Amino acid sequence: MLNKFKKFLFLLMVFILVFTASGCYDIRELDSLYIVTGMAMDKAEQPGLIEVSVQIAKPGALGSGGGGDKKGGGGEEKATIIIDSVKRNVIEALEALRHDSSRTLFMHHNQVLIFGREQAEAGILPYLDASMRDQETRLEVMVLVADEKAKDVLNTEIKAEKYSAVGIRRMVDNKRSISKFFGIDLLTLVSKLTEETTSPLLPIIKIVEEEDLTRLSLTGMAVFKKDKMIGKITEYQLRGYSWVMGELKSGYLPVKLKQGSSVMYVKSSKNKLNTIFKPDGKPIMSMEIEGVFSVGELMGFEEMDTKQIVDELKKGAEQAIRKEIMSCFKSVQSMKADIYGFGDYINKHHPKKWKTLKPQWEELFPSLELDLKIKVEIKDTGKILQSPQMEIGRLS
């Protein structure tokens, strides 16, 4: 009897404890949060200060359908709020924002980190620490450089997207399907900055003003020296960079020849990097680049059969790739920015030689030679074997 009573008492205690003593210690309800979707950092007008702006998903707009019902509502009300604060440090600014508003900032869902151009030119490293150290932020946040002011980029609406920061993230992800180097996340950026001689690249986002709308566009990459922006490379040059890194997964390559022109889809690419040392100890970077293509479009090429065309196309594609690579390489050589991480490659594969090369790398890189071996493979001609134009040419 007593035993039963004891058991009952025990169960009762368990129940009471489960329902009263459990729960979250630092509970935060959704309606007390500002969910941060994007963050921008600009150089403030006062020297030494930074302007931190955050884009916040507007609480009322949260969860109410997709972007679709915005049109139905008629009123073009924005789904986001931008708040900003000018302070010496990032955390200082964020804390100021936190205490100056009715809700607390929730950083877990931050999608992008955009630096204003002026700040990028002045150096970004001091402001990365906070994003890495904080427990709420994530390392996969995309880092970008605004062509002008970062805050304005966050302020620009993207037509199909409710929250422009999410839209920017999707734009970057889209580009990343071409090559992973088109978008850089925080971890990659820090990793590149850690390699002493490598110059990181960050995508540039630009506000394009057209007649009746302003939109955002990703144009080329900003080239950094250490953590300071020193120049740009174009989208075309960026493809040259991706060939060298061996990471082109899709995209296209226009080929112009005497007999006609063609656009070819990139299926995949590979690169085998190697270092050859000249007798005087200077390195040559030798590469075996392999690109696999399919034909996307043919124009011209009258009176030629498929085999001839393929041979011509192979030669043309090789030329085009070489041009893309050299365009990029020449441009960064003049900036003295080793964006490829060649220095780091030598360090990893020939650590002994690197010890002597490292102090003079700054002077060596602008005169570095490339030894390119390009192999083009055309796997597929698409749905048609011959172009109608070719047929007509042959008949006439």
Added chain:
Amino acid sequence: MNIEKSRISPLQFMFAIMCFIRSSSLLSSFFTPIVNQDSWLVIIFGMIVSLPVLWIYISLSKAFPKSNLIEINDLVFGRIGGKIISAFYLWFFFTLTALNLRDLGIFVGKSTMSKTPPVLIIIVFILLCAWAVYYGLEVVTRYGIVFILISSAILLLSFLVSINIMHRESFLPILNQPLKSYIQGTNIITMIPFGELVVFLMIVPYVDFKQKKLVRYFMGGFLLGGLLLLAVILRDLAILGNTLKYFSLPSFETLRIIRLFDSLGHMEILFAILLIILLFFKVTLLFYISLLALSYWLKIETFRPFILPVAALLVAYSFIMFESSMQQTAFAREIIPFFWPIFEMLLPFITLIVAYIRELPKKNREKEKEDVKV
């Protein structure tokens, strides 16, 4: 005097060793900033360096198969000498327990519950450990195999889903750092997980095995545990690359980065689960060993009345130990490598030598034979 009446199987013993080593993978940040991309090599070096140390432990427990470390000390150094040496060990066991307890409190705070006071987490945790310890060794080690299976499954899963973000180049250049940092790194890895196996000398007499098999299971647990540790470091290094040195919880960041498609990502909660179960095992085992050592030292029949007071002391000890986590990392990096060897190498070695000089193992064996005859 025989406090621990239950016996565990050799397999349980082996899994206990594995679990014990595996739980140290959470502390990889003690040596990753020192050796960077060679962190995995340092583990191999550490395992090689640890072999002679393990030989000391195995020889000791072979020489005195029926006695635990405290009893061995009494036998070898006499009553008073044994008590003094055992007191040092006692302090060592308590410190280890408190250190691991503290690790748990801090890591849970850092990884998942950032605003909960660590004292709450630690108190709840030590109560659970106390509950397990109350039922003795069999209960303490029983779940080792389950924990190893869970942690290995998570490790395997994380390997499978992260192959596409691993970089072979992360490991290069190999062996390109000053010799000093390799020595320091190897020393840390030898002292922190591998050398701490000295605590198992307390429970060897309660394992049910034949003399010869001791080597097999002790070594087996050590090698398999070391391999698991190596696998964890290889994964973290391959994914994080040269940024490995920045993070205080590399495995946590690694699991945070891994994502499958858009929806299935952020697996750090798996790490939190792993952390809690592995540290639960380690703290429970250390807690049990501390209590066992205490009761043998004081020559009392049972340690049960001491469980809660000692638990309270451990909580307090773990809090006053360091002022900050930086201080703790500095302690792990700069003080442990010179201090722990006293307990993990020097004292066991002296014990072994003295025992052989006094020809105790021989006498012991003869005595045992007589016992059998009687």
